[in-house]
Amino acid sequence: MKHKCGDAIVIIGAGIAGLAAGCYAQMNGYQTQIFEMHDRPGGLCTAWQRQGFVFDGCIHYLFGSARGQPFYQLWEELGVVPQQQFVHHDELLRVSEPDGKTLIxxxxxxxxxxxxxxxxxxxxxxxxxxxxxxxxxxxxxxxxxxxxxxxxxxxxxxxxxxxxxxxxxxxxxxxxxxxxxxxxxxxxxxxxxxxxxxxxxxxxxxxxxxxxxxxxxxxKNAGFPLGGSLQFAEKIADRYLELGGEIHYESQVEKIVIEKHQAIGVRLYNNEECYADRVISACDGHNTLFSLIDRQYVPREIQRYYDGHLPIHSQLQVSLGVNRDLSAEPHWTTHLLAEPVVIAGEERYEIGVKHYCFDPSLAPQEKSVLMVVLTTNYEYWQRIYGRSIYDAEEIQESQILIDILERFYPGIKDDIEFIDVATPLTYERYTGNWQGSSCGWLLTKQTLPLSIKGLPKTLPNLRNFYAIGQWVEPGGSVPVVAMSGRNIIQQICREDNRIFRATIPIFTQRI
Known part of the structure; x- marks a missing residue:
């Protein structure tokens, strides 16, 4: 079955970059459709509910939370602020030794x-x-x-x-x-x-x-959005739909349709096709370059970004729903260990622990969400995925961490009501991100120069194709990938000799 979109843009992925591109395209008179593999918006900017607890998977702080400060206008245009409330912390985190000595x-x-x-x-x-x-x-x-x-x-x-x-x-x-x-x-x-x-x-x-x-x-320009990452993403999705865009959930793109070296649409795994004048990929970079399009269109210098020399961030996240009010505790502490502990095949010399009691919407009253996030090796989990040992390993690693948490929060074992474990394979399964990366390329001194100039957004021998998001903006922060979506529509407007316009919702203008 073939669906014609007319004078339109097809966007692959309803993460923050794809939603932002859709919003700005609609503001400038383009007809857009977004195809998303998952059943909800946000991509990596997400959270999930388990037995009354909400486990957040993304935002620790958001640049642009203060009026008149950098990035605020971006969120204003995307319909997030000023109605979004934020929590502003006086400290980022603490680093503590076993003897109690602490850096605040x-x-x-x-x-x-x-x-x-x-x-x-x-x-x-x-x-x-x-x-x-x-x-x-x-x-x-x-x-x-x-x-x-x-x-x-x-x-x-x-x-x-x-x-x-x-x-x-x-x-x-x-x-x-x-x-x-x-x-x-x-x-x-x-x-x-x-x-x-x-x-x-x-x-x-x-x-x-x-x-x-x-x-x-x-x-006060780096607050945590109350309600968590998924609610934040849903606000942008609502803005996009109000602007007249369409989101097709559970619609995974199999291939970008190319004719005469020009992207003309997408084909889904159910064999439906949608044609458009342009195709914007706001999904995983590796899948885009090596599966969705033919490799012949990808120059070797771009292929090299994916040869393993650039760092990525694969993580293990253990989230706990706890029948205890932890609001009197520091919200984020990294504990330096007296002796290393082996988790997922690697020695760990420190364990970072966060709780989310500063946002009462994420847990029932007088209960808490407690979370440990560690970098981990993708290959370790990939080798055992699909076998019973994978589930056993999730349980084993979570129990090791819970034993460690018992030192810092005596009696916490008996207070745990729910345990949720997300490995790199979890992120890969739900978002399609290569090796389960949680932020594309990890921001280091090696990738910082790339984050300043960005990676190529187009391919020299493929017309009307564009790439946006964390894989072309190293560092992968939420405002940067949203700006990536904004910028690509500015570029398209220039190509079409249109004046780029960014509007603010009427309800925002009245506040």
């Missing part, structure tokens, strides 16, 4: 500086420089790098961008080429040398990125 990563640079100097007076100068960097980044507009499609920028545009970036060139160069693990080696204090690699969540993160996060938390 305050978002306020003054408090953080005082605290760090109390922990290590010998490192005063390094600490002062670091906290001064955070203060500097409170004035840095991270959205500058995404406000205009790179493909459309001319010499004058690059000059304007350079002038805006000029005050931040030195701190960007200094802190962008330094990972948290590299930074830790500069400290004299033994505890901080162990704790600093964990202070932003993972040790390979560029310090500049961590500084920007703390800076935006300090300016």
């Amino acid at each position: 990563v305050y978002s306020n640079p003054d408090l953080l500086e005082q605290h760090l100097k109390e922990l290590s007076p010998l490192d005063r100068r390094l600490i002062s420089d670091f906290c001064m960097g955070i203060r500097t980044f409170t004035r840095f507009d991270l959205s500058l790098l995404q406000q205009q499609p790179k493909a459309l920028m001319q010499l004058g545009d690059w000059g304007k961008l350079a002038r805006k970036m000029l005050p931040f060139v030195c701190p960007l160069a200094r802190w962008g080429n330094l990972s948290a693990a590299d930074f830790a080696e500069k400290f004299q204090d033994p505890f901080l040398r162990r704790a600093i690699p964990q202070m932003f969540g993972w040790e390979d993160i560029p310090v500049m990125v961590g500084m920007s996060l703390l800076a935006y938390m300090h300016t």
Whole structure:
């Protein structure tokens, strides 16, 4: 069966990038349809309910949560703010040793500086420089790098961008080429040398990125959306539908239809076809390049991005529904272990634990959601997938973690009402993401230059095809992939000699 869409755009994937592209396309007079393999929107920006508990799988903080701050306008156009409420934390997380010594990563640079100097007076100068960097980044507009499609920028545009970036060139160069693990080696204090690699969540993160996060938390521009990631994604899906778009759920694309080196539509696994003037892939990059289209259209330099040399983030998430109110506990603590523990075939020297009591909608009254997320090896889980040992391994690893949690929360074993385990194979099964990656390419000092310039959004020998989302915007943060969808419609408007327009919902204008 063949469905003709007319003068239209077909979008593959109803994640944040695909929904954003659909919204902006509809704003600019294009007729769009989104084909989504799952039964709900959001892609990786999701959550799931189990026995009254909501386990969130994505957003820890969202840039753009404060009016007048970078990325706020984006969420305003997509119908999220100002009605969306946010929780703003005064600290990002804590890093604690078995003896109780603790690093508190305050978002306020003054408090953080005082605290760090109390922990290590010998490192005063390094600490002062670091906290001064955070203060500097409170004035840095991270959205500058995404406000205009790179493909459309001319010499004058690059000059304007350079002038805006000029005050931040030195701190960007200094802190962008330094990972948290590299930074830790500069400290004299033994505890901080162990704790600093964990202070932003993972040790390979560029310090500049961590500084920007703390800076935006300090300016109240990095809040957690109440209701969680799925409700957040559903707001954008509602905006898209209100604009006249269509979403086809449980409709997985098998192939992009190509004629005469031009993308003209998609074919689904049920053999239905939908034709359009353009095709935008907002789904997994590996599947797009090596399955949905013929490899002949993919230049070798693009294929090389998927040869294994770039880091990705496959994770194991153990979520617990607990009959205990943990709201008096720090919401996120990384515990440094006295002895390593083997989980999923790897030695672990620290365990990060989060609870979500700051959002009462995610658990029944006086109960809590407790979560442990670890990086893990995709191949480890892939080797045993589909066999009984896979389920047994999920149970075993969750029990190991629960035994560790008993040390930090005595009696917690008896309070657990539900256990949910998500492996990289879970993410792969529900989202189609290559190797179960939770954020495309992991943002490290290696991939930071790619995140600034982005990866190619088009292919040289295939017309009317476009790629957006986390696989062409390394780092994969929610606002960046949403901007990816916005930018591709700006590019398409330029190709069609249309003036790009972005509107704000009427209900938003009245607030």
